[in-house]
Amino acid sequence: MTTPNAAASEVVLSIAHVAVHFGGLVAIADLNFTVRDGEIVGLIGPNGAGKTTAFNVFTGFLKPTAGEVRYRGTLLNGLKPHEIASLGLVRTFQRTSIFQNNSVFENVLIGLHRQGRSTLWDTLLALPRQRATERELADNAHEILHFVGLERRSAELAGALPYGEQRLLGIALALAARPSMLLLDEPVSGMNASESAKVMKLVESIRASGVTILLVEHDMPMVMQVSDRVVVLNYGRIIAEGPPAAIQRNPDVIRAYLGERKKRA
Amino acid sequence: MKRVLPAVWLVVLFTVPLWLQDQYILHILITTGIFIIAAMSLNLLLGYTGQLSLGHVAFFGIGAYASALTTLGFEVELFGGFRVKHEPWPAIVGFFIGMVIAGMSGYAIGRLSFKVRGAYFVIVTISFAEVTRLVALNWVELTQGPLALTNIPPFTLGFPGLGSYTLWSKTAYYYFVGVVGLVAYLVISRLVASRIGRAMIALKENESLASSVGIDVTRYLVLAAVVSAAIAGGAGSLYAHYLKIIDPDIFLFIYTVTMVIMVITGGKGTLAGPIVGGLIFGFLPVIVRSFAAPAVQWILYGGLMILIVFVLPQGIVPAAERWLWNWTFKGRPVGVIWAGGSKPGDGK
Amino acid sequence: MDQFLQHLVNAVILGGTYALLGIGLTLIFGIMRVVNFTHGELYAFGAYFVYLIAATLGLNFFLGLAVAVIAGVLLGALIEIALLRPMRTTDIDTVMLVMIGAWIVMQNTELLVWGGVAKAITTPFPDAPLVIGPVSISWLRVFVLVVALLLIAGSYVLIHRTKLGKAMRATFQDADTAALMGVHIKGIHTATFAIGSGLAAAAGALLGPVFLVTPTMGDLASLKAFAIVILGGLGNITGATIGGFILALVEELGAGYVSSGYRDAMGFLIIIVVLLFKPTGLFARAERVG
Numbered sequence: 051m052t053t054p055n056a057a058a059s060e061v062v063l064s065i066a067h068v069a070v071h072f073g074g075l076v077a078i079a080d081l082n083f084t085v086r087d088g089e090i091v092g093l094i095g096p097n098g099a100g101k102t103t104a105f106n107v108f109t110g111f112l113k114p115t116a117g118e119v120r121y122r123g124t125l126l127n128g129l130k131p132h133e134i135a136s137l138g139l140v141r142t143f144q145r146t147s148i149f150q151n152n153s154v155f156e157n158v159l160i161g162l163h164r165q166g167r168s169t170l171w172d173t174l175l176a177l178p179r180q181r182a183t184e185r186e187l188a189d190n191a192h193e194i195l196h197f198v199g200l201e202r203r204s205a206e207l208a209g210a211l212p213y214g215e216q217r218l219l220g221i222a223l224a225l226a227a228r229p230s231m232l233l234l235d236e237p238v239s240g241m242n243a244s245e246s247a248k249v250m251k252l253v254e255s256i257r258a259s260g261v262t263i264l265l266v267e268h269d270m271p272m273v274m275q276v277s278d279r280v281v282v283l284n285y286g287r288i289i290a291e292g293p294p295a296a297i298q299r300n301p302d303v304i305r306a307y308l309g310e311r312k313k314r315a
Numbered sequence: 316m317k318r319v320l321p322a323v324w325l326v327v328l329f330t331v332p333l334w335l336q337d338q339y340i341l342h343i344l345i346t347t348g349i350f351i352i353a354a355m356s357l358n359l360l361l362g363y364t365g366q367l368s369l370g371h372v373a374f375f376g377i378g379a380y381a382s383a384l385t386t387l388g389f390e391v392e393l394f395g396g397f398r399v400k401h402e403p404w405p406a407i408v409g410f411f412i413g414m415v416i417a418g419m420s421g422y423a424i425g426r427l428s429f430k431v432r433g434a435y436f437v438i439v440t441i442s443f444a445e446v447t448r449l450v451a452l453n454w455v456e457l458t459q460g461p462l463a464l465t466n467i468p469p470f471t472l473g474f475p476g477l478g479s480y481t482l483w484s485k486t487a488y489y490y491f492v493g494v495v496g497l498v499a500y501l502v503i504s505r506l507v508a509s510r511i512g513r514a515m516i517a518l519k520e521n522e523s524l525a526s527s528v529g530i531d532v533t534r535y536l537v538l539a540a541v542v543s544a545a546i547a548g549g550a551g552s553l554y555a556h557y558l559k560i561i562d563p564d565i566f567l568f569i570y571t572v573t574m575v576i577m578v579i580t581g582g583k584g585t586l587a588g589p590i591v592g593g594l595i596f597g598f599l600p601v602i603v604r605s606f607a608a609p610a611v612q613w614i615l616y617g618g619l620m621i622l623i624v625f626v627l628p629q630g631i632v633p634a635a636e637r638w639l640w641n642w643t644f645k646g647r648p649v650g651v652i653w654a655g656g657s658k659p660g661d662g663k
Numbered sequence: 664m665d666q667f668l669q670h671l672v673n674a675v676i677l678g679g680t681y682a683l684l685g686i687g688l689t690l691i692f693g694i695m696r697v698v699n700f701t702h703g704e705l706y707a708f709g710a711y712f713v714y715l716i717a718a719t720l721g722l723n724f725f726l727g728l729a730v731a732v733i734a735g736v737l738l739g740a741l742i743e744i745a746l747l748r749p750m751r752t753t754d755i756d757t758v759m760l761v762m763i764g765a766w767i768v769m770q771n772t773e774l775l776v777w778g779g780v781a782k783a784i785t786t787p788f789p790d791a792p793l794v795i796g797p798v799s800i801s802w803l804r805v806f807v808l809v810v811a812l813l814l815i816a817g818s819y820v821l822i823h824r825t826k827l828g829k830a831m832r833a834t835f836q837d838a839d840t841a842a843l844m845g846v847h848i849k850g851i852h853t854a855t856f857a858i859g860s861g862l863a864a865a866a867g868a869l870l871g872p873v874f875l876v877t878p879t880m881g882d883l884a885s886l887k888a889f890a891i892v893i894l895g896g897l898g899n900i901t902g903a904t905i906g907g908f909i910l911a912l913v914e915e916l917g918a919g920y921v922s923s924g925y926r927d928a929m930g931f932l933i934i935i936v937v938l939l940f941k942p943t944g945l946f947a948r949a950e951r952v953g
Contacts, residue, residue, distance in 0.1 A: 109527065135529035143527070149520045160517045164529040166510040170538070173509040174502055180509070187510070227528040367756055431938045434698045434755065438889045439938050442931035445886065449928040568882070572763055579760050610775040617767030621746070624760050628753050 059087040060122075062231055062262050063108070063139070068117030070103055070286075077103045079286035081117065085231070090253065090263045092273040092294075095283035096306055101266045102144075104283070105235055109141045110134045121231070136164060140229035144236040147220030150209035154200055157208050157219055158191040161226025165190065191226070198222040198252060214245035221252065232256065234265035238272050250276050274298060282306065328493060332486040340601070341485050347597030348492040349553050352499050354577040354589035356546035359503055361575070362583030363512065364539040365519030366428055370440030371547060372571040373447045374417040378548025379555035379565055380451060380458060382406070382413030383467045386556075391457045406470045410552045417548020418541045425540030429533045441568065448566030463562035467555050488557055495553060499546050504586050506542065515539050516584075576616070580623045582630025591632050665797035666919065674915040675908065676804045679811030680866045682907030684884060685891030686818050686900045687862030692889075693898025694835045694855045698755070700762040701742060702863050703885030704769040709735050709864030710871025710880065711773055714782050724787050728810075728868050735864020736857045743856035748849065766881075774878040781875035807869045814865055815904055821858070822900060831855055835898050863888070883927055890930040893937055909933075 063085040070078040078100045085091050093101055106112035108119055110131040119126040121139050129137075149157050166187060172180045195201045198218050203211060208219055217237060224232055237253070238246040246269060253276055257263055267273045273280065274294040282290040282297060284306045290297055297303055335341055357371045388403035404412075424443065428436050451458045458464065470491065471481040482488050506512050514535045517525040526532050555561045573596065581592025596616070603612045627634045684706060691699050709731045716727030746765055750758045788802040822828035833841040834851045842848050867884070874880075891910055895902025910930055918926040 111523065130531075131523070131526040132529050132531045135527055140529075141527055143524060146521055146524065149517060149524065151520060152516070156513070160513050160525070160530075161528045163510060163514055163517075170506075170511065173505055173511055176505060184510075223524075223528060361756065367759070369759075427935075427939065434692070434696065435893065435938060437698050437759065438893065439935055441886065442890075442934040446928050446931045446935070449925060449931075453925060572767070575760065575763070579757065583756070608775070610771040613771040614768050614775070617764040617771065620767070621761050621764035624757055624764070625749065628757050 059089070061085070062087045062122055063264065064118075064120045065104075065108070066118045066120070068104075068107060068114045068119060070100070070107060070112065071115040076286055078107070078114070081283075081287065083281055083288060083291065085262060085264050087262055088257065088260070089278050090257050090265070090276055092277035092280045093264060093266045093283060094268070094270075094273055094280060097268075100283055100286045102235065105141060105233055105266060108233060109139065135227055135229075138228070138230035139233070140224045140227045140231075141233035142220045142224045142235050142237065144239060148208045148216055148223060150207075152208055153204070154195065154206055154208050154211070154219055155191055155204040158194050158222050158226050159187060161194075161223040162187050162190055164227055194222050194226050197225070197255070199248070214241050214248075217241070218249070218252070221249075221256075225256070229261055231262040231264070234263065234267075236267055237265060238267065238269050246272050325497075332489050338485060341489060343598065343601055345485065345489050345492055345557060346554070347593055348489075348496055349550050349557070350574065350577065350597060351590055351593035352492075352496050352550040352553070353547045354574045354581075354593050355496075355499055355503055356543045356550065357574050358578045358583055358585075358589045359506070359515075359546075360539050360543040361578055362585070362588065363507055363519065364515040364536060366536065366539070367433065367437045368424070368428075368440045368540075368543075369437050369568075369571055369575065370424070370442070370444035371543075371574055372566055372568070373440075373444035374421060374544040374547035375551040375554070375570065375574075376444075376447060376451070376561075376566040377420055378413035378417040378551030379561050380413075380464070380551075381416040381548070382409035382552035383464045383555045383561055384457070385409035385412045386468055387464060387466070389457055391454075406468050406556055407472060409556070410470065410549065413552035413555075414545045414549045417551065418545035421540040421542075421544020421547075422537060424544070425537030426533075428536055428540070441571075444566055444568065444571060448563050451563035451566060458563070461562060463560050464555075465560045467559045467561070469556055469559070482556075492553055492557075495549065499549070500586070502542070502546070507586070511535065511538065576620055580620060580627075580630055582632030582634075585630065585632045585636075588630050588632045592630070595631075668796075668798050670915040670919045671912070672798050672800055674912040676800070676808045676911075677915065678908035678911035679808050679815070680870050680907075681887065681891060681911050682815055682904040683811055683862045683866040683869075684888040685895060685903035685907045686815065687859035687866075688888040689892045689895060689898055689900060689903040690822075690831070690855050691859035692892055694831055695747070695852050696755075697747060697856075698759050698762065699856075699859070700759070700766040700885060701769060702859070702888050703881030703883070704766050704773075705735050705739060705860040705863035705881075706867035706870075706884040707773060707876075707878065707881035708738060708769070709867030709869075710784075710876040711777060711782075711867075712864070713868045713871050714777075714784050714876050717786075718782065718784055724784075724872075728865075731868040732861050732865045735868075736861035738864070739860025740853050740857040742860070743853045747852070747856065766885075770878055770881065777876075777878070779878060781877045783875055784872040786872045803872060807873060810869060811866075814862065818862065818900055827851075827854060883930075887930045890934045893934050 061084045065081050065083055068078060068081040069076070081100075081104060093104070095101055103112065107114045108126070110126065110129050110133070114127070121134070121137055124137060126134055126137075126139075149160060152160070166183055171177075192201065192204070195204055198221060200215060200218055200222060203215065208216065211219065221234070221237065234253070238249050241249065250272060253263060253265070265273070265277070274297075277294055279292065280290075280294050280297040281288055282300075282303050289302050289306060290300045292300075331344065332341065353371065353375050356374075357368070360366050360368050360371070385401070385404050386406045386409040388401050390398065390400040392398050424440060427439060431439055452460055454460070455462075469482045469488075471479050472491075480487075482491055507515075514525065514530045515538075517530055518532045518535055522532050551565075554565075577592035577596050578589050579592070580595065581590065582588030599616065599619075600612060603615055607615065623631070684702070687705075688699060688702050691697060691702070712731035712734050713724070713727040716722050716730055717724045742765060746761050747758070750761055786803050788806065790801075792799040792801045793805060822831065830841065830846045830851050831854070833844065833846055834848060834855075838848055841851075863884075867880070887910060891903055891906040894906035894909060895904070910933065913929045913933065914926050917929045
């Protein structure tokens with residue numbers, strides 16, 4: 051696992067003084083960090099620390115009470131989720147991560163939506179350009195399914211897949227949207243060791259293909275192994291940041307996890 | 316098998332007027348055909364895009380009135396003493412104007428649905444249809460109110476130089492409705508199998524997920540509403556020029572209910588669903604009428620509706636497909652979502 | 664000014680019964696999230712039942728009222744158990760269709776049994792109206808107002824002071840948690856639908872004698888009930904009460920000063936306008952039962 055030269059690569063995602071208040075409840079107090087090009091950053095923290103809220107803010111599903119989120123310099127505040135996705139910042143979901151009632155192949159096709167270029171009239175008149183684009187999309191879909199290892203499941207109903215494969219499909223869906231940065235929401239939650247290992251390898255392949263990754267997870271071994279850098283969140287603010295080894299020894303982090311060095315939070 | 320069946324149907328439908336003597340049945344076929352077109356358009360919005368629109372008859376009626384008024388001409392006084400006068404135009408122009416104006420109201424509803432979802436949207440759409448009815452009823456200067464718009468001329472088709480043909484007979488009308496229906500079917504089936512259709516289906520299934528991969532939910536909702544409304548408006552225009560008379564009753568909720576019954580019992584989200592549902596509920600009155608009073612008929616329909624929905628919640632077409640083609644897609648209703656040529660899973 | 668006062672008084676009386684309609688539906692819609700198309704039919708049922716007892720059978724009018732409400736409660740429970748419970752897991756539009764089917768069956772049964780001609784119900788009240796200054800109100804209407812207010816108060820007591828009410832409120836907020844706490848959700852749903860239907864029947868029973876009884880009277884009632892629920896916010900009975908009065912006021916003033924033809928459109932216009940600007944209803948803060 052190669053760590054890119056952190057100092058040299060550009061900042062891709064910058065979070066500056068982001069705060070989220072739900073009435074009296076402070077979900078995120080003051081969040082500041084950056085993610086650099088080509089990194090895999092792990093975001094961890096006890097339950098309720100604000101990780102999913104943070105994700106929702108970064109991808110436009112939630113408006114922050116304060117602060118700025120920038121993606122490659124572009125201000126994301128106020129943008130809608132689909133606009134943010136068009137900029138290249140795509141997320142996965144932990145629950146309801148796929149389109150249950152469509153086939154695996156169709157799921158990825160839907161994800162490829164942004165790649166298509168045909169207009170309403172192309173469609174209605176069934177112009178040759180339409181058919182060519184559709185074939186191209188189909189090829190892309192097969193490629194992506196092959197990349198995540200779900201090719202042989204193409205024709206099956208997404209909702210009928212075993213849980214682990216559904217999560218893989220969720221990642222395939224996000225990849226189809228051609229992200230330059232991927233936000234993975236608990237990618238291995240509920241998975242056994244071999245399923246987790248598969249996902250870990252996939253995450254590394256994705257980074258190798260040039261995509262920056264920020265992931266939220268509870269599975270400590272997984273996060274520590276796959277991340278270049280770990281950011282620890284507690285009570286809506288960052289309490290520690292650094293390489294995995296340092297984080298694992300950090301007394302504040304240990305205290306945050308109830309004084310025990312846990313394998314699983 | 317899948318290609319042959321529709322072709323056979325088309326041939327059969329094409330030859331009907333050649334052997335059907337009963338003008339009354341032909342009349343039923345025509346009105347049922349018109350309602351099937353409206354039901355197909357509702358299916359696009361309700362079945363594929365998942366919008367609980369129960370005001371569909373508003374688009375139908377708006378198309379009917381717009382077309383009729385374009386063809387008959389009108390003169391009204393608007394606010395501020397401003398008089399607007401419109402000379403009669405050819406009926407076929409009315410048809411397209413009907414579609415455009417209905418499409419515009421579809422746009423309004425589509426934009427509205429962005430703010431208001433689920434059950435609330437249902438109520439808004441019902442209210443919209445009711446308000447339209449009350450306007451048609453009360454704005455007598457424009458619509459003649461309950462006295463109805465009468466003497467609506469039939470369509471005249473023709474090319475300059477090639478002569479023209481006016482649709483006076485039922486047979487001519489039957490073919491015209493058939494052609495419009497075919498075009499509507501093709502439009503909808505192409506749309507649904509395209510990237511645009513996939514976006515609509517995605518937003519029906521899971522809006523957040525759809526927007527997270529870059530699908531502009533509002534845009535596709537509005538698009539679905541506009542196309543759906545325009546087609547319904549076209550159907551309305553067909554209705555107006557066929558019956559040659561329309562009154563505000565065309566906006567009654569019961570017509571929306573009829574269309575909804577056709578779509579849901581037939582199978583929402585399938586292409587054949589509205590057609591099957593339409594044929595059943597279009598011809599049921601004919602069969603039932605001979606032995607039951609109107610109130611009893613409606614009790615039967617209501618009961619039948621509830622029964623079908625209890626027994627076959629997905630509708631008739633998916634159940635039939637599941638039964639016939641269980642081995643192809645593991646029981647999933649065959650919704651054509653991809654039009655590239657080779658089937659998914661063929662390994663290319 | 665006199666005209667205005669008269670309209671105001673009429674609006675208050677009408678508003679009371681509208682409030683009943685609204686409270687009933689806001690409970691059903693709020694707790695069960697069902698688009699209840701049969702609500703208006705329960706309203707009509709209430710009126711027809713009073714007609715049956717008081718006019719056809721010639722029994723005591725007040726008895727008719729009481730029995731009509733009870734019958735409404737029972738009918739509501741029946742509908743819920745027979746039609747809604749089995750449909751718990753299906754799509755919302757399929758459930759809607761079942762409700763529409765029930766509506767069609769109910770309305771046409773009334774049409775079949777009683778015919779389409781409007782029926783009048785005679786009441787034991789004196790014909791001469793009560794006159795207070797420039798305003799005249801019939802004794803029947805006074806009675807209607809009193810009963811409506813009593814029933815509204817009764818609803819409050821039910822929701823806020825009884826165990827059943829507490830269970831209903833809990834179910835409204837979070838059905839899963841309520842179930843974990845031992846609330847019998849299925850039973851709550853039946854009770855909610857029954858109570859809501861009973862209130863609709865009460866509204867119909869009260870207004871039936873005031874206006875006429877026709878098989879289609881339920882249709883407008885349904886839609887007005889929805890307008891009131893939207894105005895007042897889902898599950899909010901205070902909002903529904905106030906909404907009922909507001910709708911009645913808008914209708915009365917609209918009919919009096921603008922045009923009586925558009926009277927019924929007022930409800931729909933309210934719906935559209937409110938939802939355009941404030942999708943959660945006028946009393947937005949209170950998305951809660953109570």
